[in-house]
Every structure is written in structure tokens, then in C-alpha cells.
Ligand SMILES: Cc1cc2nc3c(=O)[nH]c(=O)nc-3n(C[C@H](O)[C@H](O)[C@H](O)COP(=O)(O)OP(=O)(O)OC[C@H]3O[C@@H](n4cnc5c(N)ncnc54)[C@H](O)[C@@H]3O)c2cc1C
């Protein structure tokens with residue numbers, strides 16, 4: 452088929468869609484706003500203990516390696532779409548991205564783990580083995596036959612939950628930062644003194660299931676990632692004490708009971724939403740919560756507190772939705788026309804893939820992206 456498809460977003464959704472299309476001999480233009488491919492998940496750690504915990508993280512590198520090797524995928528890093536006009540085909544204007552997402556900074560130190568796909572960066576000085584950040588970015592116009600939007604999500608910004616002190620107290624980090632840390636380090640480090648954190652508290656549902664932030668949905672991925680990370684940390688360092696503050700536990704898979712039984716013996720679960728976090732004189736952070744049974748306020752000290760941040764709509768959605776003339780749902784994610792048609796939009800020829808429509812883990816993101824490709828092929832008149 453002599454057709455060309457633009458995939459916007461180079462996370463696992465965009466990579467999976469691009470690879471699937473290229474294997475069907477479709478020319479792909481892969482447009483990625485940041486300076487690297489793989490999205491959030493390229494920075495995730497392997498959570499294996501003595502066995503694989505099926506977190507899906509290694510799939511991302513596998514797909515990335517395949518994408519980079521395909522001659523019919525043009526990769527446009529540090530690039531965004533500027534305008535889209537439909538005139539039978541789609542005329543898409545591309546521009547160099549000025550706003551480098553925050554994750555680029557987080558991932559800078561991990562570029563060597565992206566090897567041999569050295570599309571990752573820092574400052575030009577840091578990038579002697581890689582690509583000069585200033586040289587990235589495509590400007591110009593492209594004609595394409597269809598577009599897949601795979602622009603993903605934004606992790607909840609916990610500075611909005613001011614009483615947790617994220618950004619103020621060094622030893623309060625997000626789960627995304629813990630994922631990145633464990634990718635480069637074997638142990639969990641306490642940022643204030645670079646020593647191993649021996650007592651760690653995870654706080655679940657940070658930003659999710661919350662009316663105050665208009666984000667009432669369950670983010671679906673944070674119970675599984677927190678429990679898998681806790682289990683992996685206990686496996687590596689059995690003397691680590693881990694507490695998990697939670698409302699209830701969701702989505703831990705089909706071996707739910709045996710997994711919970713095992714993890715129950717490894718970590719302490721506390722059914723409470725902490726109110727406050729603050730440092731003490733011993734360089735600990737104290738988590739204040741209410742013990743409902745004893746009806747009293749407790750202050751529990753930790754070396755490190757990890758905020759299990761949820762999946763929020765991509766900050767670019769509003770601008771993008773106007774540009775491509777597709778509605779957003781009330782929650783701010785892209786709206787599929789029908790729950791039975793999870794990749795179709797109100798615009799023929801424009802399809803949705805991955806967390807751009809709402810929370811999904813890596814495996815569900817890949818299958819959503821593959822079904823977006825099936826719909827695209829049908830639209831292009833090809834065979835599924
Ligand atoms: C802390 C944390 C831990 C997690 N751990 C796990 C886990 O262990 N296992 C698991 O299965 N899932 C996990 N998840 C979920 C996982 O992150 C998602 O399933 C996955 O990242 C979804 O991929 P995506 O491609 O849809 O989105 P993203 O990863 O968000 O990728 C989107 C891409 O699009 C790019 N982009 C954004 N806007 C634009 C634009 N305007 N133009 C061009 N490009 C753009 C972004 O730069 C990015 O590269 C975790 C999530 C969080 C928050």
C-alpha cells in the first residue's frame with residue numbers, strides 16, 4: 452500500500468503503532484515532542500524478584516529497538532504538530548518543540564540505559580555519545596493519509612497537594628522518580644544523604660480518585676507498580692521496612708489473592724489517606740495520618756516517602772483537540788466516539804492510541820495501539 456501515516460507521540464503506544472504500520476509496508480512519520488523515544492515507560496525499572504513480575508517495562512525497549520531499525524519509519528524528535536488541514540489527505544505543519552517536557556531532565560542521567568538508541572540527551576556537552584539537543588526538531592509540511600494520536604498522559608503534579616511537601620522536602624519523591632532511580636541504582640537512595648533508605652512509605656491514590664482535583668477516576672496502574680516495586684525492594688534488601696497507605700487495592704491482576712498474600716507478609720498496609728508530611732530533626736520525614744480504630748493522629752517517621760502519582764490527561768490535549776477538531780471527554784482525555792470503538796474519533800482518518808484516552812498499563816496500551824492500527828488500515832482500504 453503506497454500510504455503514509457503520521458503517529459504523534461513516541462511512547463509505547465506510538466512506538467507500537469509505528470512498528471505495526473511499518474510491518475504492513477506503510478510509511479510512518481513518527482513525531483515526538485521530547486528528545487527521546489519511549490515516553491514515561493522507557494525510564495521504568497525491571498521489577499523482577501526471583502521471578503518476572505510481568506510489569507511490562509522490558510517490552511518498551513524491545514519495541515523501541517525494532518522501531519529504530521525500520522527504514523520506513525522517519526523519526527522526528529523534539530517536534531510538534533503546528534496545524535492540520537484536511538483536503539482528502541491531511542496536510543500537517545510541523546514545528547520544532549520549544550518546551551522540553553520535564554521527564555527529559557529526569558531521564559537525562561539514564562541515557563546510557565537507552566543505549567544503543569542514543570537519542571537521549573542533556574546539554575550539548577553531555578551528549579558527546581548522543582545527539583546534540585539543539586540539532587533536533589523538524590520544521591515543514593508533510594502530506595499524510597491518516598493520523599494516530601498517541602500523545603499519552605501527564606503524571607499528577609504532587610505540588611498541587613501542598614501538605615505533602617513534594618518539591619520542598621528532599622525525601623518526598625514520586626513513584627516516577629523511584630522508577631527512574633531503580634533503573635540506575637540497585638538500592639533505593641535517600642536523596643538527603645545518598646544512603647540506602649531503610650524505611651519507605653508509599654502513599655497511594657495521589658491525585659487519583661479525588662474530587663478536589665477533578666480527577667475522580669482510578670489510575671489503574673499505581674497499585675500494581677507500587678506493590679511490584681515494594682516486593683522487588685524487599686527481595687533485594689529484606690531488612691527494608693515498607694508501609695503502604697491506601698484506600699483500597701485495585702488491578703493487581705489475575706493472581707490477585709496469592710500476590711496479596713505474599714505481599715501482605717512483606718509490607719505493612721495502613722488504610723488511611725495521610726494528611727500531612729514534614730521533616731523532623733533526625734532527617735526523617737514524618738507522615739501524619741488518622742488511625743480510625745484508635746481515633747488518634749499518628750506521626751510515623753520514614754527515610755523516604757514515595758507518592759504513587761496517578762495518570763492525568765496530557766497538558767497538550769486542549770490545544771491538540773482544537774487543532775485536530777476532536778472533542779475531549781469531561782475528564783480531559785481524548786473522547787473515543789463509542790466505548791465499543793475505542794480508537795475511532797469524530798474525524799475520519801484520525802485515530803487514538805494508548806493513554807491519550809485514559810489510564811492503561813503497558814500491555815493494555817500496546818493492544819490499544821494495535822487496534823488503532825487495524826482501524827487505520829481499514830480506513831486506508833487495506834486488509835487487517
Ligand atoms: C509512576 C508510574 C509507574 C508506572 N509503572 C508501570 C509499570 O510498571 N507497568 C505498566 O504496565 N505500566 C506502568 N505505568 C503506566 C505506563 O506509564 C503507561 O502504560 C505508558 O506509559 C503509556 O504509554 P503511552 O505511550 O500511552 O504514553 P506516554 O508514556 O505518556 O508517551 C506519550 C509520548 O507522547 C509524547 N508527546 C506528548 N505530547 C506530545 C505532543 N503534543 N506532540 C508530540 N509528542 C507528544 C510524550 O513526550 C511521550 O513520549 C506507570 C505509570 C506511572 C505514572
Ligand code: SF4
Nearest residue numbers: 497503504506507509
Ligand atoms: S521488566 Fe518486568 S516484565 Fe520484564 S523481566 Fe523485568 S519484571 Fe519481567
Ligand code: SF4
Nearest residue numbers: 656659669670673674
Ligand atoms: S490503582 Fe490503586 S493507587 Fe492508583 S488510583 Fe487506583 S486504587 Fe488508587
